[in-house]
Amino acid sequence: MADRTRAASPSQVKLAVFMHGNSNYHMAGWRHPDAYADSAENIERWTEFARTMERGKLDMLFIADSVGIYGVNNPELLSYRDAIEKFEPFTALAALSVLTKNIGLIATCHTTYTDPYTAARMFASLDQLSGGRAGWNFVTGGNREGALNYSRDSHMEHGDRYDRAEEFADVALGLWDSFEEDAFPRDKASGRYLDPEKMHILNHKGKHFSVKGPLSSARSPQGRPVLVQAGASEPGKQLTARVADVMFTAQASFEQAQAFYAHVKGRMASFGRSPDELKIMPGVSIYVGRTAEEAEEKFQKLNDLVPIEVALHSFSEMLGGIDLSVYPLDGPLPDFSGNSARMSSPPSYVKLARRENLTLRQTAKRAVAGRAHWMVKGTVKQIADELEHWFKGGAADGFNLLPAWLPGSLNDFVDQVVPELQRRGLFRTEYEGSTLRENLGLPKPRNAHTKAREAELVAT
């Protein structure tokens, strides 16, 4: 409610939690002695995680997703991975929306494998169900296997996927403006449910889509869901600068993250947007210990549980399907050039391997622990110092936490790191508002038709 809502402070970090369908970020996370190995399709486990996030006043729970399973042709290697079992994000988040009160709920939905009407409708419903906490990880889909489940022989080319995604975004934005805020008087006396003046038919006809509209949903509590983008290629960054509210990104060093931050925010002016309208949140994998050595030991123990063949299999997927069997395991990571499936992924691993002087074997092990994301291991103070440095140094507006195993990594963060961030004034002690936008400090977008009508009134 407006009178109880305090403005979110720009001097405080925003925190998301990256949840794979199976919930553990580290590939061997499920094998940790205290990990839940059965959380993938277990709503009680997910409710516990979401409530822990709310206890820590975290901003949002994000479910990553793909629409095909990589490596089904190699069941032996696949048999070591928990990535095969997962909830479909919308249905899981719909359940969580009524089991939680504050946490933002971000579903991944692939623009290559759905239609804008379906997606816009589902997100509008999730925003209504959750009282304004929905968000969309707007991905084109970097997984070739998805194509085979959607009646296609091959994965759509990178450029074509983004071309479709750009138009997809326009249609979705248009559909969410179908009804103005006060379009439904629902007046029993006159019998008028709808004010027809406040309904707008989109009539979109473009290269990829033909959509009449309107959407069968009133304007949702946030106006529209929070739009998250994570593709870091040229077209990915353009799309982010034009429409995204949040950007997730993998940046392994402060300098790299700082340059990326300035670069993406610098693109926004050409779309008439201010840099404050986008929150850039690099991923970070955190290991908390009483000493730095203990934190390192926690990390190594998990790594030792991953067979190298399984790590290579999964690393190949992260690279968009590059065949790694032709390269020497203990040689330097080859300089893979751009790949049509995941344009920005191979170069980021090459950069990481060069900086940390890693072989192919070591990079594969590093990748299944934390992909090309930043990793921080240490005491609570060391971790808080690092997060503060990135935030105050212009490398991040917040962080996308990658819990290695659950519930332990999440509990460590919420019970130990959050209080330290709060003590430093870097993180909220209470939610500022009831919607995700309010908590992120992002304004509620106004309906384009209402704005146009008001502008016309001023002009006359």
Ligand SMILES: Cc1cc2nc3c(=O)[nH]c(=O)nc-3n(C[C@H](O)[C@H](O)[C@H](O)COP(=O)(O)O)c2cc1C
């Ligand atoms: C933090 C993060 C989360 C992502 N989540 C997903 C996901 O859930 N599903 C997916 O298909 N791709 C996901 N991606 C991949 C990107 O959305 C994008 O498809 C990939 O980076 C390739 O696009 P690009 O070439 O523009 O970078 C994620 C990337 C990052 C950095």
